[in-house]
Amino acid sequence: xxxxxxxxxxxxxxxxxxxxxxxxxxxxxxxxxxxxxxxxxxxxxxxxxxxxxxxxxxxxxxxxxxxxxxxxxxxxxxxxxxxxxxxxxxxxxxxxxxxxxxxxxxxxxxxxxxxxxxxxxxxxxxxxxxxxxxxxxxxxxxxxxxxxxxxxxxxxxxxxxxxxxxxxxxxxxxxxxxxxxxxxxxxxxxxxxxxxxxxxxxxxxxxxxxxxxxxxxxxxxxxxxxxxxxxxxxxxxxxxxxxxxxxxxxxxxxxxxxxxxxxxxxxxxxxxxxxxxxxxxxxxxxxxxxxxxxxxxxxxxxxxxxxxxxxxxxxxxxxxxxxxxxxxxxxxxxxxxxxxxxxxxxxxxxxxxxxxxxxxxxxxxxxxxxxxxxxxxxxxxxxxxxxxxxxxxxxxxxxxxxxxxx
Numbered sequence: 001x002x003x004x005x006x007x008x009x010x011x012x013x014x015x016x017x018x019x020x021x022x023x024x025x026x027x028x029x030x031x032x033x034x035x036x037x038x039x040x041x042x043x044x045x046x047x048x049x050x051x052x053x054x055x056x057x058x059x060x061x062x063x064x065x066x067x068x069x070x071x072x073x074x075x076x077x078x079x080x081x082x083x084x085x086x087x088x089x090x091x092x093x094x095x096x097x098x099x100x101x102x103x104x105x106x107x108x109x110x111x112x113x114x115x116x117x118x119x120x121x122x123x124x125x126x127x128x129x130x131x132x133x134x135x136x137x138x139x140x141x142x143x144x145x146x147x148x149x150x151x152x153x154x155x156x157x158x159x160x161x162x163x164x165x166x167x168x169x170x171x172x173x174x175x176x177x178x179x180x181x182x183x184x185x186x187x188x189x190x191x192x193x194x195x196x197x198x199x200x201x202x203x204x205x206x207x208x209x210x211x212x213x214x215x216x217x218x219x220x221x222x223x224x225x226x227x228x229x230x231x232x233x234x235x236x237x238x239x240x241x242x243x244x245x246x247x248x249x250x251x252x253x254x255x256x257x258x259x260x261x262x263x264x265x266x267x268x269x270x271x272x273x274x275x276x277x278x279x280x281x282x283x284x285x286x287x288x289x290x291x292x293x294x295x296x297x298x299x300x301x302x303x304x305x306x307x308x309x310x311x312x313x314x315x316x317x318x319x320x321x322x323x324x325x326x327x328x329x330x331x332x333x334x335x336x337x338x339x340x341x342x343x344x345x346x347x348x349x350x351x352x353x354x355x356x357x358x359x360x361x362x363x364x365x366x367x368x369x370x371x372x373x374x375x376x377x378x379x380x381x382x383x384x385x386x387x388x389x390x391x392x393x394x395x396x397x398x399x400x401x402x403x404x405x406x
Contacts, residue, residue, distance in 0.1 A: 231263030
């Protein structure tokens with residue numbers, strides 16, 4: 001069946017009303033579109049009327065089921081809008097949160113593109129040191145951005161703009177209600193919201209020879225966090241992990257590490273890819289961190305994102321990474337507040353653990369561990385602050401997927 005959008009015409013009208021009443025139309029458009037791939041955002045239609053522009057943007061992103069990188073633009077726009085309204089202490093944020101929650105539940109039922117759970121550069125088989133390996137190959141056209149409507153990858157042009165005009169005409173009654181000051185549902189802002197920021201830039205690591213495992217990937221564990229069925233460990237106070245509107249949020253104090261692991265993930269294979277979207281929703285310190293763990297038990301491997309670097313460590317559950325040298329650490333320039341796609345490979349070949357870290361579809365760090373390498377364990381997520389950071393942080397995770405590599 002053809003994809004007809006995540007939002008109904010009535011919801012688009014309600015959102016337009018709320019945007020007008022809440023002052024959202026005065027927010028720079030690039031702030032609301034932050035996190036949507038730049039090539040797609042640049043191709044969106046422009047108009048001089050702020051209300052028409054917001055509605056056109058809603059209609060445009062609502063027509064995209066899922067982009068090639070896994071992004072769902074309508075969810076990004078709704079989250080950015082809700083965050084901005086909370087910062088403005090506007091009750092209209094509740095309208096966006098309500099619609100966002102329903103859209104996230106609908107999106108959770110949509111399977112990813114065929115290759116969206118596999119790191120995009122794992123494409124070419126070679127032989128290194130007599131062992132069959134897979135090495136990264138850059139995309140043929142790194143500047144090209146694709147998106148899927150229904151089951152087709154297409155370029156949206158005049159037809160979508162024309163459709164947007166038809167929907168705008170159908171929503172005139174909602175706009176009239178908005179101009180007349182129709183009251184909006186109330187709501188209170190949650191702690192830890194932060195404004196969207198411009199897209200991140202990253203500094204790739206130098207090429208390195210690693211040995212990820214070849215094979216056809218298949219999903220072995222998936223969680224959209226819309227229910228508690230996977231049993232992620234949660235905190236009993238503000239600190240720790242908590243479920244929130246199809247996301248898992250982890251709050252850490254200053255000089256603190258808080259993590260969460262699923263209780264019902266089943267038996268995971270040795271060689272996996274982990275894929276999750278993460279963003280910081282509280283804090284601004286340089287020492288704020290979030291990331292992924294694999295092969296976690298008394299020890300584990302952790303993939304750490306900071307504003308100025310990405311790192312791979314072998315850690316101890318008792319002492320963390322204190323006193324340990326990174327297996328890899330690469331300088332970067334990362335916007336912690338935007339939605340960042342994290343992908344990590346944990347694999348073993350010839351008795352050596354091979355670890356690879358992608359951020360927003362760019363491979364940034366690679367490492368090996370040949371000294372009594374870890375071979376099994378569970379997966380996890382974490383938020384943390386460094387020892388010289390006195391302020392708390394909170395990270396939000398969505399769309400967690402574990403894929404078998406062989």
